[in-house]
Amino acid sequence: xxxxxxSLSAAEIERLKAPARRDNIYRILSYFSPLLLxxxxxxxxxxxxxxxxxxxxxxxxxxxxxxxxxxxxxFEHIGATLRRVWIGYAIGAVPxxxxxxxxxxxxxxxxxxxxxxxxxxxxPKIAILPLILxxxxxxxxxxxxxxxxxxxxxxxxxxxxxxxxIPQIYLDVARNAGAxxxxxxxxxxxxxxxxxxxxxxxxAAGSSYIIIAAAEFLGAxxxxxxxxxxxWQTFAVSRMFVGIVVISAMxxxxxxxxEALERRFVPWAKH
Amino acid sequence: MSPTATQLGRNPVPADAAIEVRDLVKAxxxxxGDRITLATxxxxxxxxxxxxxxxxxxxGCGKTTVLRILAGLETLLSGEVRIESATPPAMVFQEASVLxxxxxxxxxxxxxxxxxxxxxxxxxxxxxxxxxTGLTEFADAYPHQLSGGMKQRVSVARALVDxxxxxxxxxxxxxxxEQTRLTLQQELLGIWERTGKTxxxxxxxxxxxxxxxxxxxxxxxxxxxxxxDLAVPFERPRDVVxxxxxxxxxxxxxxxxxxxxxxxxx
Numbered sequence: 290x291x292x293x294x295x296s297l298s299a300a301e302i303e304r305l306k307a308p309a310r311r312d313n314i315y316r317i318l319s320y321f322s323p324l325l326l327x328x329x330x331x332x333x334x335x336x337x338x339x340x341x342x343x344x345x346x347x348x349x350x351x352x353x354x355x356x357x358x359x360x361x362x363x364f365e366h367i368g369a370t371l372r373r374v375w376i377g378y379a380i381g382a383v384p385x386x387x388x389x390x391x392x393x394x395x396x397x398x399x400x401x402x403x404x405x406x407x408x409x410x411x412x413p414k415i416a417i418l419p420l421i422l423x424x425x426x427x428x429x430x431x432x433x434x435x436x437x438x439x440x441x442x443x444x445x446x447x448x449x450x451x452x453x454x455i456p457q458i459y460l461d462v463a464r465n466a467g468a469x470x471x472x473x474x475x476x477x478x479x480x481x482x483x484x485x486x487x488x489x490x491x492x493a494a495g496s497s498y499i500i501i502a503a504a505e506f507l508g509a510x511x512x513x514x515x516x517x518x519x520x521w522q523t524f525a526v527s528r529m530f531v532g533i534v535v536i537s538a539m540x541x542x543x544x545x546x547x548e549a550l551e552r553r554f555v556p557w558a559k560h
Numbered sequence: 561m562s563p564t565a566t567q568l569g570r571n572p573v574p575a576d577a578a579i580e581v582r583d584l585v586k587a588x589x590x591x592x593g594d595r596i597t598l599a600t601x602x603x604x605x606x607x608x609x610x611x612x613x614x615x616x617x618x619x620g621c622g623k624t625t626v627l628r629i630l631a632g633l634e635t636l637l638s639g640e641v642r643i644e645s646a647t648p649p650a651m652v653f654q655e656a657s658v659l660x661x662x663x664x665x666x667x668x669x670x671x672x673x674x675x676x677x678x679x680x681x682x683x684x685x686x687x688x689x690x691x692x693t694g695l696t697e698f699a700d701a702y703p704h705q706l707s708g709g710m711k712q713r714v715s716v717a718r719a720l721v722d723x724x725x726x727x728x729x730x731x732x733x734x735x736x737x738e739q740t741r742l743t744l745q746q747e748l749l750g751i752w753e754r755t756g757k758t759x760x761x762x763x764x765x766x767x768x769x770x771x772x773x774x775x776x777x778x779x780x781x782x783x784x785x786x787x788x789d790l791a792v793p794f795e796r797p798r799d800v801v802x803x804x805x806x807x808x809x810x811x812x813x814x815x816x817x818x819x820x821x822x823x824x825x826x
Contacts (some may be wrong), residue, residue, distance in 0.1 A: 458653055458655060458656075458657045459657070461633055461651070461653065461657070462657050462659065462670075463635065463674075464632075464633060464649075465631055465632075465648075465649075465650065465651045466670055466671035466672055466674055466718075467648070467671065467675065468674050469674075472674055476670075476674070478657075480659075480661040481661070483661070503627075513586065513732075535689060556702070557660045557661045557702045557703070557704060
């Protein structure tokens with residue numbers, strides 16, 4: 290409303306709007322607060338207050354990053370990592386969601402087969418990486434597998450939780466409307482579980498980048514994780530920081546993408 | 561001879577009955593406490609084709625259970641339930657049963673879409689029902705944008721969309737404020753008069769039962785059984801406000817309350 294209310298004075302309107310205006314200022318400042326940290330870092334590094342061997346100033350890191358961008362070296366590593374993450378992610382997520390839906394809808398299947406998943410889930414994915422490297426070799430296949438395993442369990446448990454929280458009344462509605470088993474699955478269980486599935490997709494994306502970094506440390510000739518590890522071996526600390534920033538940004542943009550998809554596909558949920 | 565057959569022999573079934581319930585018993589087993597709870601016992605009633613019947617009773621008396629058995633959502637322990645209809649009964653549920661991921665018109669179309677009715681036919685039929693229930697301008701809204709009264713209108717429209725003969729309503733207006741409830745009662749009466757459905761309507765409100773029904777069945781507390789079957793004499797079409805000037809309305813209110821109060825607590 291931009292038209293002033295006739296019975297309110299200008300001063301009263303000002304007073305009403307003041308808190309909203311203050312909120313706006315805080316929001317704008319919040320975008321810049323991380324930059325303050327970088328600025329302090331830069332000053333401290335330049336002044337010699339922190340050890341430049343471990344914490345090169347952000348300007349030096351930016352310079353290294355620029356060289357790597359110009360030489361296209363950075364994009365090769367980003368491409369290799371992205372390919373591994375997304376293929377592994379897809380291989381893990383699809384069966385995770387499907388099995389989560391099936392076991393969520395069927396109490397007998399859940400009772401009988403649930404313990405298998407419960408027993409395997411706590412195994413740290415990094416701990417089985419050497420085994421996977423042994424079986425699948427040091428190529429991309431082993432990366433797909435280790436990410437798929439991590440993603441599978443997260444998607445399975447998030448979907449299962451989502452399906453089990455479906456209000457009974459929705460299932461009654463479907464039954465009364467004459468839905469078949471498959472229709473109940475497709476038209477009720479899947480949409481009801483979608484908010485939980487998206488939570489799972491976001492958590493799984495975050496954990497995929499953790500797993501791929503570790504996997505590329507140990508057995509890879511390319512990728513951002515390999516590049517961080519190789520920089521450590523040559524004590525190229527600026528390059529190492531570039532790698533850390535890049536892999537963080539990849540995770541961040543993946544989450545942003547998933548959130549945009551969530552707004553598109555779950556328009557009924559409050560965001 | 562089985563007890564069911566004996567009972568049927570004593571109570572001849574009316575020829576024009578749409579619903580027949582004989583000696584219905586329902587019990588639940590609680591595995592944790594190793595306890596059996598009798599929900600209803602010996603429930604007997606019949607509903608004529610095109611009749612509007614309300615079942616009133618205290619909460620927990622098993623009236624919702626009876627309705628869910630009629631709808632085929634729960635199984636009975638013993639007794640007999642017969643529904644003389646070519647189509648299974650349609651149900652309007654107690655709470656918000658509107659599917660939150662579908663728009664109003666998609667919710668109303670839901671039963672049709674399951675049966676593979678063509679989009680064109682769906683659109684036509686949904687348009688009719690949205691007009692009937694006053695939802696036309698909310699066709700593309702999502703349920704979270706609607707008031708409680710609007711959501712229940714969607715439930716009613718969805719139950720009517722595939723034109724089944726029997727309508728089962730489980731306290732559909734229970735969560736609404738009194739004014740909205742009165743409006744929806746008036747609308748429901750209008751819809752019923754036009755469509756001629758057989759309706760079984762569950763409520764805990766004596767007032768609502770008398771406003772809507774041809775007959776009121778009064779249930780006892782758990783284990784529920786029908787303790788009275790009262791005819792409601794008001795002429796149709798009814799005006800839900802004007803009815804309240806009729807002395808018979810208050811006499812019947814008193815009568816039903818007396819029956820509810822007389823039923824012993826278990």
